[in-house]
Amino acid sequence: MSARVVPDMFTSQSQLENVGLKSVELEVVDGSMAPAASTDARIVPLSTLRAGDTGVICRLDEEADETITHRLQLLGFDCGREVCLIRQAPLRGPMVFRVCDAQMCLRQAQADMIFVRLSDDAVDAGAPADLGVVASVA
Numbered sequence: 622m623s624a625r626v627v628p629d630m631f632t633s634q635s636q637l638e639n640v641g642l643k644s645v646e647l648e649v650v651d652g653s654m655a656p657a658a659s660t661d662a663r664i665v666p667l668s669t670l671r672a673g674d675t676g677v678i679c680r681l682d683e684e685a686d687e688t689i690t691h692r693l694q695l696l697g698f699d700c701g702r703e704v705c706l707i708r709q710a711p712l713r714g715p716m717v718f719r720v721c722d723a724q725m726c727l728r729q730a731q732a733d734m735i736f737v738r739l740s741d742d743a744v745d746a747g748a749p750a751d752l753g754v755v756a757s758v759a
Contacts, residue, residue, distance in 0.1 A: 663739045665736065666733050666736055667727075667733070667736070667737050668733045670705075672709065673706065674706055675704070676703070676740055677702070678698060678702050678703075681700070681734055689731070693734065697720040698727075704720045707719055713729050715727065718732075
């Protein structure tokens with residue numbers, strides 16, 4: 622779980638900067654708040670991953686129907702879980718993800734409701750990871 626500390630109606634960003642503070646992303650670690658390990662990591666919808674990309678689920682869409690988000694959590698798409706896109710059907714069809722040592726298939730609309738923090742490898746590489754598939758040309 623993470624929270625973003627931002628100025629409220631009584632504190633402006635310039636007032637924070639005057640005392641040497643900035644907006645800081647925090648996360649709950651063992652019941653207490655601590656600075657997030659990587660505040661510059663990208664958070665993107667799960668539907669934007671490419672085959673082989675891995676990320677950690679950081680939140681579900683707050684505006685989504687509660688029954689849908691509950692079902693996603695029951696399927697393993699819950700905050701803190703690592704998820705990897707295995708493959709996607711053509712024409713923005715269903716997407717197959719590896720989560721909780723299982724492969725789960727989601728529609729594009731459900732994948733849009735899940736937000737992940739991309740792993741450093743996915744952010745740095747900018748290209749899909751090698752899935753270990755070997756092709757031979759005869």
